[in-house]
Amino acid sequence: xxxxxxxxxxxxxxxxxxxxxxxxxxxxxxxxxxxxxxxxxxxxxxxxxxxxxxxxxxxxxxxxxxxxxxxxxxxxxxxxxxxxxxxxxxxxxxxxxxxxxxxxxxxxxxxxxxxxxxxxxxxxxxxxxxxxxxxxxxxxxxxxxxxxxxxxxxxxxxxxxxxxxxxxxxxxxxxxxxxxxxxxxxxxxxxxxxxxxxxxx
Numbered sequence: 001x002x003x004x005x006x007x008x009x010x011x012x013x014x015x016x017x018x019x020x021x022x023x024x025x026x027x028x029x030x031x032x033x034x035x036x037x038x039x040x041x042x043x044x045x046x047x048x049x050x051x052x053x054x055x056x057x058x059x060x061x062x063x064x065x066x067x068x069x070x071x072x073x074x075x076x077x078x079x080x081x082x083x084x085x086x087x088x089x090x091x092x093x094x095x096x097x098x099x100x101x102x103x104x105x106x107x108x109x110x111x112x113x114x115x116x117x118x119x120x121x122x123x124x125x126x127x128x129x130x131x132x133x134x135x136x137x138x139x140x141x142x143x144x145x146x147x148x149x150x151x152x153x154x155x156x157x158x159x160x161x162x163x164x165x166x167x168x169x170x171x172x173x174x175x176x177x178x179x180x181x182x183x184x185x186x187x188x189x190x191x192x193x194x195x196x197x198x199x200x201x
Contacts, residue, residue, distance in 0.1 A: 061156055095180035
């Protein structure tokens with residue numbers, strides 16, 4: 001896939017989430033199949049050899065999943081108008097365990113904003129029996145959803161965990177990161193604030 005010089009220049013110059021998110025927002029209409037990756041991401045971050053990149057600007061696939069604690073069903077459609085941080089993970093995944101404390105830090109930063117939602121979708125085949133003890137032991141407070149049949153992973157073309165997608169207010173994917181990342185970085189917070197300051201679409 002060819003990537004324009006404009007994309008390469010933006011990524012090479014900034015290499016921060018803020019630049020990627022802002023760039024994707026203005027770039028997606030004219031280049032709907034461009035791939036937007038988070039800073040530090042590369043093909044080597046993917047767990048599978050044939051990882052299919054998610055096009056920036058594509059509408060995020062709909063899903064309905066059970067909340068691990070409340071048991072209620074959560075749908076992506078019900079979150080339109082909000083900025084969604086969607087992370088796919090598993091309790092047995094070392095890189096997932098590595099990045100989750102930084103996700104908790106990010107969640108603490110934005111939990112007071114009703115237009116920000118963090119969803120951590122567990123791909124554990126054992127469901128609640130594996131997930132609940134792990135989450136409780138580590139004291140995580142962001143929302144945990146159960147996907148034991150890997151339906152979300154399949155619909156998003158995920159080849160391994162962790163993978164993270166940032167979905168804007170209009171329900172479009174504006175950034176995608178494959179592999180563990182430090183989500184507590186100031187540039188991540190700045191980029192999310194930019195998305196949150198955008199008008200609801």
